[in-house]
Amino acid sequence: MKFLVPLKRVFDPDTRIRLKADGSGVETDGVKYAINPFDAIALEEALRARDLHGSGEVVVVSIGSTDSQEQLRAGLAMGADRALLVRHEAEIDSLAVAKILAAVYKKEQPNLVLMGKQAIDDDSNQVGQMLAGLLGIGQATFISKLTLPADANEATCCRETDAGLEIVNVTLPAVITADLRLNEPRYVTALGIMKAKKKPLEELTPADLGVDATSRVRTLKLGLAPKRSAGIRVQSVDELLQKLRAETLIP
Amino acid sequence: MTANSTHVLVVAELERGQVKGATLAAVACAQQIAQKTGGRFDILALGHETSSVGDALGKYGAGRVYLADSSDLKNPQADKASQVITQVAKTAGATVVIAASSTFSKDILPRVAAQLDAGMLTDVLSVTAEGNDWTLQRALFAGNVIATVALDGPVKVFTVRASAFAAPSPSSTASPVASVELNSAGQPNQIKFVSCDEKPSGRPDATEARIVVSGGRALKNSEDFERLIGGLADVLGAAVGSSRALVDAGITPNALQIGQTGKVVAPELYMALGMSGAIQHLAGMKDSKRIVAVNTDPEAPIFEVADYGLVGDVYQVVPELIQKLK
Numbered sequence: 001m002k003f004l005v006p007l008k009r010v011f012d013p014d015t016r017i018r019l020k021a022d023g024s025g026v027e028t029d030g031v032k033y034a035i036n037p038f039d040a041i042a043l044e045e046a047l048r049a050r051d052l053h054g055s056g057e058v059v060v061v062s063i064g065s066t067d068s069q070e071q072l073r074a075g076l077a078m079g080a081d082r083a084l085l086v087r088h089e090a091e092i093d094s095l096a097v098a099k100i101l102a103a104v105y106k107k108e109q110p111n112l113v114l115m116g117k118q119a120i121d122d123d124s125n126q127v128g129q130m131l132a133g134l135l136g137i138g139q140a141t142f143i144s145k146l147t148l149p150a151d152a153n154e155a156t157c158c159r160e161t162d163a164g165l166e167i168v169n170v171t172l173p174a175v176i177t178a179d180l181r182l183n184e185p186r187y188v189t190a191l192g193i194m195k196a197k198k199k200p201l202e203e204l205t206p207a208d209l210g211v212d213a214t215s216r217v218r219t220l221k222l223g224l225a226p227k228r229s230a231g232i233r234v235q236s237v238d239e240l241l242q243k244l245r246a247e248t249l250i251p
Numbered sequence: 252m253t254a255n256s257t258h259v260l261v262v263a264e265l266e267r268g269q270v271k272g273a274t275l276a277a278v279a280c281a282q283q284i285a286q287k288t289g290g291r292f293d294i295l296a297l298g299h300e301t302s303s304v305g306d307a308l309g310k311y312g313a314g315r316v317y318l319a320d321s322s323d324l325k326n327p328q329a330d331k332a333s334q335v336i337t338q339v340a341k342t343a344g345a346t347v348v349i350a351a352s353s354t355f356s357k358d359i360l361p362r363v364a365a366q367l368d369a370g371m372l373t374d375v376l377s378v379t380a381e382g383n384d385w386t387l388q389r390a391l392f393a394g395n396v397i398a399t400v401a402l403d404g405p406v407k408v409f410t411v412r413a414s415a416f417a418a419p420s421p422s423s424t425a426s427p428v429a430s431v432e433l434n435s436a437g438q439p440n441q442i443k444f445v446s447c448d449e450k451p452s453g454r455p456d457a458t459e460a461r462i463v464v465s466g467g468r469a470l471k472n473s474e475d476f477e478r479l480i481g482g483l484a485d486v487l488g489a490a491v492g493s494s495r496a497l498v499d500a501g502i503t504p505n506a507l508q509i510g511q512t513g514k515v516v517a518p519e520l521y522m523a524l525g526m527s528g529a530i531q532h533l534a535g536m537k538d539s540k541r542i543v544a545v546n547t548d549p550e551a552p553i554f555e556v557a558d559y560g561l562v563g564d565v566y567q568v569v570p571e572l573i574q575k576l577k
């Protein structure tokens with residue numbers, strides 16, 4: 001089977017977010033970057049399926065500036081076979097990302113798109129569903145378990161929903177988005193990094209794919225969320241109960 | 252485009268045949284938009300055997316309540332549900348499609364947005380609508396940054412954060428109810444529902460409760476969680492929640508996870524018991540009106556956001572709380 005796995009370059013999840021002094025954006029000086037954690041999980045799942053099946057190909061794709069080569073190389077070092085970078089520097093919304101991925105999908109014809117359920121920078125949780133909608137194919141979102149035999153024409157997915165765990169069968173080709181509990185991604189090894197250097201990384205542009213990447217979402221202003229200030233320390237359960245009762249929060 | 256052509260379609264969410272409370276937050280948002288723009292709004296519910304829902308949803312001044320009722324929509328999947336929503340949005344001439352944020356709406360609405368070629372925002376906190384010039388606010392970076400954004404294009408789609416819009420009170424008027432013609436032959440059939448392990452717990456949902464009692468890694472197993480966190484929740488009539496650490500460990504079900512990648516709650520009182528206060532957890536609860544933290548580590552970051560902090564062991568503090576509240 002052929003897998004397409006989109007990877008987004010994001011801040012490391014432990015980054016302390018600061019704004020630029022002039023409020024024009026988020027401070028990027030000294031920030032460490034990583035593959036969006038959900039995307040790394042999606043890639044791990046694709047690699048495991050390929051290796052279990054004993055054949056297949058995993059193609060990673062990123063949309064961004066040349067800086068995103070770093071995350072694509074990391075994906076190749078994890079074990080992906082090939083990488084595509086769609087170069088785009090301007091602000092881009094989920095719909096434009098999905099349109100670019102739809103064009104890549106048509107070019108690559110994968111059996112399955114495996115991707116993260118959300119990016120930890122904008123927390124949008126949209127691209128996979130939009131991609132499936134544009135292509136008119138099935139989707140299974142927020143999955144924590146995937147059953148995918150090598151010759152399958154459908155995938156069985158366990159989805160994490162607000163109500164509980166839902167099992168669905170989705171016809172292939174499809175878009176599947178990974179939740180945190182799907183797996184734990186492998187670490188990149190020195191050997192993996194060596195091998196990754198020789199793997200193909202192709203660059204193209206939205207125009208090459210015939211896609212208009214204009215963003216319908218335009219950021220006007222960023223501000224830090226109001227910080228809560230620490231309250232008081234209480235010394236005992238009785239004091240805690242007394243405070244909560246004084247505010248009629250509890251009976 | 253004239254201002255009063257704004258036409259909002261609210262997608263309601265049903266749970267075991269009833270309207271989920273969070274849907275009313277989306278209705279409140281639609282009322283605000285309709286009022287500011289001189290436009291109007293309709294509500295659409297999808298499901299099976301939805302007739303009682305029409306009355307419940309008809310009490311909020313919607314121009315119309317659409318019911319899409321079919322056995323195919325009993326456990327609505329994104330392929331069919333998005334097609335129905337897109338069809339209703341197009342026929343009704345909706346310029347805005349919204350729903351309350353949840354795994355239901357996050358699964359389906361982006362697909363609708365793609366089908367309508369519309370830009371979309373997730374988890375909107377506020378809307379300023381003047382004619383066709385709209386600015387909306389939403390959180391980025393696990394709630395650390397608030398972005399003010401414009402959403403261009405003739406059709407806009409977004410989900411709203413339920414805790415950011417107060418539920419409206421029902422009125423005595425009733426909106427007309429229309430049933431949606433479904434052509435089952437033309438329906439996609441790519442996603443087949445197999446099962447859901449939903450277990451009604453008898454406790455309120457964390458997104459709707461006045462009090463949420465939430466446990467972290469300090470809880471060693473599910474029996475302790477149930478006895479301490481569940482026990483305290485029950486004496487308070489509260490909902491339960493948990494950190495990701497407990498879900499990962501299999502101690503709590505995923506439906507309890509609060510945070511950046513779980514549920515976002517803002518109750519009157521949030522009790523954070525035996526959890527460190529990681530930014531990803533704070534993203535799901537830091538807008539609570541009051542926060543109580545109990546932790547053995549006086550330096551735990553959760554104390555930085557707590558109104559009332561108690562340094563102590565949950566295995567001692569919680570039984571004492573339960574006993575004194577009984």
Ligand SMILES: Cc1cc2nc3c(=O)[nH]c(=O)nc-3n(C[C@H](O)[C@H](O)[C@H](O)COP(=O)(O)OP(=O)(O)OC[C@H]3O[C@@H](n4cnc5c(N)ncnc54)[C@H](O)[C@@H]3O)c2cc1C
Pocket residue numbers: 013037038120466467468469493494495496497508509510511512513524525526527528529530531532535545546547548551563564565566
């Ligand atoms: C991409 C991503 C998404 C994430 N999404 C979420 C999310 O949605 N929700 C979420 O919760 N996390 C999320 N996390 C995980 C998050 O970073 C933390 O790992 C997690 O919240 C920690 O849970 P915890 O506070 O229960 O455990 P810990 O961080 O281990 O904290 C346990 C705390 O309990 C205290 N303690 C121990 N024993 C006792 C005792 N007997 N009595 C009192 N206190 C005690 C300790 O002092 C400590 O402070 C995410 C992480 C990533 C990378």
